[in-house]
Amino acid sequence: MTSAAAVTFSCKNFADNGLPSKADVAFRTTFRKRLDDALVSVSFTDETLRTPGACPGLILSAEKVLAPGLKAALRHDAGASNTNVSLCLAKRMGGQDFQSKMSYIHKDRALVLDEAWHVDKATRLSGSYNFATQEARVSASRDLGALTASAGYAFSTEAPTIGLSHRSANRTLGVFYAVKDDEAAVQWACAPFTLAIKAKGTAKRRLCNVAASLSILHEFDL
Numbered sequence: 001m002t003s004a005a006a007v008t009f010s011c012k013n014f015a016d017n018g019l020p021s022k023a024d025v026a027f028r029t030t031f032r033k034r035l036d037d038a039l040v041s042v043s044f045t046d047e048t049l050r051t052p053g054a055c056p057g058l059i060l061s062a063e064k065v066l067a068p069g070l071k072a073a074l075r076h077d078a079g080a081s082n083t084n085v086s087l088c089l090a091k092r093m094g095g096q097d098f099q100s101k102m103s104y105i106h107k108d109r110a111l112v113l114d115e116a117w118h119v120d121k122a123t124r125l126s127g128s129y130n131f132a133t134q135e136a137r138v139s140a141s142r143d144l145g146a147l148t149a150s151a152g153y154a155f156s157t158e159a160p161t162i163g164l165s166h167r168s169a170n171r172t173l174g175v176f177y178a179v180k181d182d183e184a185a186v187q188w189a190c191a192p193f194t195l196a197i198k199a200k201g202t203a204k205r206r207l208c209n210v211a212a213s214l215s216i217l218h219e220f221d222l
Contacts, residue, residue, distance in 0.1 A: 002219045003041075005029045012211035020212075028057070038064040048079070055079045082107035096120075108132060150176075192217045 007027045011020035030043040045057030056079035063073045069091055075084040086103040097118035104111055110132035117125045122143040129136045139152035139161075150163040159181065165174035171190045177183070183200045194215040201209045 002221055003029075003031045004217055004219045006215055006217045008213055008215045010211070010213040038062060080107065192219075 005027065006029075007025065009023070009025055011023045013020060013022050026046055028043060028045045030041055032039060032041040040062045041060075043057075043059040043061075048055060048057040058078040059075065060078065061073065061075040063071055065071050069089060071088045071090075073084075073086045073088065075086075076082070077084075083106040084103055085106075086101055088099065088101040090097070090099045092098070099116045101114040102111070103114070110130055112128060112130050114128045115126065119125060124141050125139075127136070127138045133156070135154070135156040137152065137154045139150065141148055141150035146167050148165045148167070150165075152161045153159070157180065160179045161176065162179070163174060163176035165172055165187075172188070174185075174187045176185045176187070181200065183198065185196065185198045187197075188195045194217070195212070196215075197210065197212045199210045
C-alpha cells in the first residue's frame, strides 16, 4: 500500500513589490499498511515533531471492509482530541454508481450524511447534510471532453461556487470562484507538484489578498 510524504511551501500577504510578508514550510508524512482486509495509517506533520506532548497534526486511522461494498472507518485526530467514525456503502443501482456515507464526529456531537451519484459516465451529483447544524451542501460536475465544469451551493450561507478544470496527459489546471466571498482560486497539478493560488476580493486587485502554496508529493511503498 502506497505511503506518502508531502512538503508544502506557502506564502501570503504579498506587498506591492510582489514579495510576501509571511512564508512557511510544512510537511506531512503518512504511513499506510494493509492487514488482510483492513488498512491502517499514521499521519504526522512537522508541528507534531516540534511539540510531541500536544500531538498537533497526528492522525490515526483504520478502515475495514465489512461486506462487499460496505466499509467502516475510524479516524482519530490526537491534536484536536476528535474522533470520526463512518460507515460507507457503495452500490450500483439501475446502472448508476451510488455511494452513501454516514459519519459521526465526536467533538461536535454531529451526524453527517454524504451521498454521491454517478448519473452517467460524465455527470456526478453529490450532497451532504449535517444533522447537528442543519447545514446542507450540493454539488454537480460534468465532463466535457478534457474539460470538467462544476458548481456547488451551501444552503446555510447561500454561497454558490463554480469551477472549470482542464486535463491533459498527467496535468490538470483548474479555476474556481466563490461568488459570495468574491474569492478566486487557480490550481495546477503535475505530479509530484501542485501549485495553488487564492485571491480574495478580486475586484480590489490588491496583492495583500493573495496567497500561494506549492506542494511536492512523494509516494513510496512500505
